Amino acid sequence: MRELTIADIDDIALGSSLLGSGGGGDPYMGRLEAIAAIKKHGPVKLLDVDEVPDEWTVAPICGVGAPSVSLEKGTNGREYGLVRDMMERMLGRKLDAFLLSEAGGMNSMIPISAAARAGLPLINADGMGRAFPGIQQDTFTLNGVSTNPYCIADEKGNCSVLYTVNNDWTEEIGRAITTACGGQVTTLASPMSGVKMKESVVVGTVDYAQHLGRVIRTAVEAQGETPEEYFLRESGALRFFKGKIADVLRETRNGFNFGRVALEGIGEDKGRACAVEFQNENIYAEVDGSIVATVPDLICLVDVETFTPVTTENLKYGKRVLVVGLPCDEAWRTPAGLALAGPAWFGLESEYVPLEERCARKGA
Amino acid sequence: MRELTIADIDDIALGSSLLGSGGGGDPYMGRLEAIAAIKKHGPVKLLDVDEVPDEWTVAPICGVGAPSVSLEKGTNGREYGLVRDMMERMLGRKLDAFLLSEAGGMNSMIPISAAARAGLPLINADGMGRAFPGIQQDTFTLNGVSTNPYCIADEKGNCSVLYTVNNDWTEEIGRAITTACGGQVTTLASPMSGVKMKESVVVGTVDYAQHLGRVIRTAVEAQGETPEEYFLRESGALRFFKGKIADVLRETRNGFNFGRVALEGIGEDKGRACAVEFQNENIYAEVDGSIVATVPDLICLVDVETFTPVTTENLKYGKRVLVVGLPCDEAWRTPAGLALAGPAWFGLESEYVPLEERCARKGA
Known part of the structure; x- marks a missing residue:
């Protein structure tokens, strides 16, 4: 367990952007939002996967949509509460922690903001180890975790919950809702137990992103090799x-x-x-x-x-x-x-x- | 109160088709389904609006989509149970009766099938007095009834629930889901009390449709005037x-x-x-x-x-x-x-x- 403070944010955002493989959203807006959330609500507890109790209920939170849209149409922060309320109402119990859906610039920041605002811990893991375009393209789907109930909120306050027959249908219907809502929404889905999470995640994503971010940030100060050599090595x-x-x-x-x-x-x-x-x-x-x-x-x-x-x-x-x-x-x-x-x-x-x-x- | 039996179905379907103003769906499939539902589950209790207790919770049920699609992609009947379960779970209480969303060929039959299967009464009223393309184009919207929770099910078993900021957004998002689900879905929405229903509905739709159906059916037997004159009069x-x-x-x-x-x-x-x-x-x-x-x-x-x-x-x-x-x-x-x-x-x-x-x- 460690605490994520404002000092950690920049490297995580930068390194996640690399893992995003071109996607996962520009970290600019998300970074500002995560910093504001930590300033207001305090640091976020980051738990390693093996620190999570088996009986916890955890779920990945992220932004879904066309990244180009997210440059202009941001979140307003209320979405995190809306999807969490919806999820907890559907499950009939409280969530114990968030995790990352994917490693990406924006999608590394949204879980930090959401965790800070909710006072919940964040798990040092994600469901892709990178970013992918499809909602169902994650290691949760690979491990048989259903997206149900798939909770969606937009910045206007519209909420949707999907119970689909399989995760491919979540992509079909979820994408259609995303488009109808203007191309960018916040989602919380695939709730799972701590034990299921441990079988299903890519471990250590936040640490890895922060390491990569530090490498990027310090490459220009490389000694005895070119910055490019340092960055690659x-x-x-x-x-x-x-x-x-x-x-x-x-x-x-x-x-x-x-x-x-x-x-x-x-x-x-x-x-x-x-x-x-x-x-x-x-x-x-x-x-x-x-x-x-x-x-x-x-x-x-x-x-x-x-x-x-x-x-x-x-x-x-x-x-x-x-x-x-x-x-x-x-x-x-x-x-x-x-x-x-x-x-x-x-x-x-x-x-x-x-x-x-x-x-x-x-x-x- | 009266009972709707198989003998009533044809005229209601025919007359509703006229009220559908070109829309509301072809009654062919819905008629077969309503007849099958009454055969299996018995007649449907049809309540007049003033017979409905004020404290009841009632909601309109219908098909949404492109009518041309419904010619090929029918319901499988399971949708009625799915949307009702979802609605009752959201409300935390049982529904007491269905009513018609609109008067239309298919959309007069779906509520009869749903009522027969659920063993619930049907109210002799609808929310348009005709059919309209938009989800929000009903007298419930005119009277301030929210569509929330808007419950959608498709024939594959995919379910969605929408809580929107207004009924125009229900149309936007609901339509996108309908398209993603293949162009035809079943919806149950706009739950309201008996007293709110009484303020908001178009009264007597089933009776009126059945009367028009009888006129259409018997026009060819007109005496002392042409069938066209009889039909128009x-x-x-x-x-x-x-x-x-x-x-x-x-x-x-x-x-x-x-x-x-x-x-x-x-x-x-x-x-x-x-x-x-x-x-x-x-x-x-x-x-x-x-x-x-x-x-x-x-x-x-x-x-x-x-x-x-x-x-x-x-x-x-x-x-x-x-x-x-x-x-x-x-x-x-x-x-x-x-x-x-x-x-x-x-x-x-x-x-x-x-x-x-x-x-x-x-x-x-």
């Missing part, structure tokens, strides 16, 4: 490409941001070209027409100088970025994991080859 | 046009059926043209380019020989129909009623002129 990220954003195609459709960013090589990659396709999160990256990484591995764009992650809604012409990859949690590399979040789920014909293997092949 | 409908369907444009969009039907005059209307636009229900009718009737008055197309109402999903090239109108309930002619269901709500620039007035002017 300390984060464990694999480097694919350095380039300048030459074009961004984007479309907000069915409550998602779809698009493709084209990069022209700079520095040692001069003369080469890279493209990354995304659906909220980055789906695959190709260099000179060959795929170098696909979901479920993490594909991230970071600023070439500050290593600040560039989420898909912040892609801009002329920006210089490094395209890097991180291996996904092992849960996603199982047949069930790949069926739920592998290339085929995203309509990609490519077979899944783990990031490290692709890189080793290329090196060979 | 007994139903009180005003005759606008007799024609052959020359063209039907239709589009299913945002969970509604939108469209326009063009008619070429036959008989005494030979050489003239008529068009009727619809959004699930008929919105306005024009003859030779002049509007003859608009919402909220009832505009109905009926077969020239059998007087069977032709709902918008059953419009077919070559069909010969009579275009007739019936005055709407007085609630719709108030400023609040016109704001919620008048021409402007449907994007029509025409001022509302009551049907009888338009006809009198034309006659003058």
